[in-house]
Amino acid sequence: MLDTVSRRRTLRSRVMIAIATMGIVLLVFPLRHALGFIQRPFVVAGTWIARHSFGLFEPGAASSARVARLEEERMALAIDRMACEQMKTENQDLRERLSFAKRGGYEVVSADIIARTVGVQTSSFSINRGQSDGLRIGMPALVGNGILAGKVIEVTQTSATVAAITDRGTAVAASLLNQARTIGIISGLDGILAALGYIPKDQTVRVNDLVITSGLEDLIPSGLLIGIVNAVESKDTEPFERAIVEPLADIRRISSVSIIIRRIP
């Protein structure tokens, strides 16, 4: 009897010591920051495999080298066109060779992806930067040369969650690079595509039109490239039409992003 009581006491004290030790460790090293450090190599390894075996898992896809080359070409063409349009309308002297941040005069923070969601309809990921790096909810996450990948939706002291542009819950003020500069709201569609909604029916929207951010949101500047219009849906019973947009940033094949913190005056 006494033996059982003393064993229980020992067990209880050991559990208490274990919990207290863990508590101290978590206080000294914030959990998500510590986990991010461990998670990073896993994300890099997984993304590397995804990049190099893309053709195997996508029906009808070309070889990964060809896809990469075509995507590079497409992205370069899209950026060129956006730069030309902006030159015409805003008369700015854009220089292609400069990096996005320098060209736009933005202060950016680069962040590594440390975890991703598992699912098709929701496409979000965690990054290893947080409030202590100046991140706030609503800031844009970019890849490459100024291509919008998503929006910060949750921030802790040392990490943040970004919802990709293809996430059903994401909504970003966007506009089309057509003659009328049609504005609308872009949101995710099934985790792969996005839809630009609330386009008045009198506007002319064509396939291959570029979609950029409109600048109507506080923290998201205008002119960030989002994607290309793939199809236009219109119903007689509805006052607006909808453009199906193929985003240029594929979050399945990136392992780091840049967050725009502020515009340098």
Add this chain to the structure above:
Amino acid sequence: MSSSRIFFLLFIFLCLALLETSFFASLPGVLRLLPITFAVGVYLVQSRGWWPGAWLIAAMGAFLDFAGIAPVPLQTIAYGIAALVIFFSARSLFSNRSLFGILACGTLGWIAHGLVQTTVWLIQNLTDPARPTVGAYARVFGWQFLLLMCFFVVLFYTMPQRTRMDIHR
């Protein structure tokens, strides 16, 4: 459970959770949908009779909610209920430690998880002005189930006998 076992369980959980959300989630195609923590949890509870394995499943839901990367909110509840179902079904319903037992126990747990998750998903979509895409949701759910079953078969036939004795010790 001794403190060393608690630490061991925590260590196993962290390894699996990080592997699932970082490595597997970055893989191409359907491979990224493999619920590895769930699968290992079911395997430990049903096939190895290591009851604390149910905590792995329950903790995965909390981890997804905590990290803010859950595909549907309230995963803590969905995984918690699944863990309970697996625990009780492994003890009283599918207690035979055969391949059939683990597959049946895993199926029941996955259905329990799916019911809760789908209910939350439907409620969430009630307020969504866009139509919920049932097809895409069902496709993901189906693929996860298929991968889960395949993983059970792999676990059942590849884990050596020695490990089973180690865990029981």
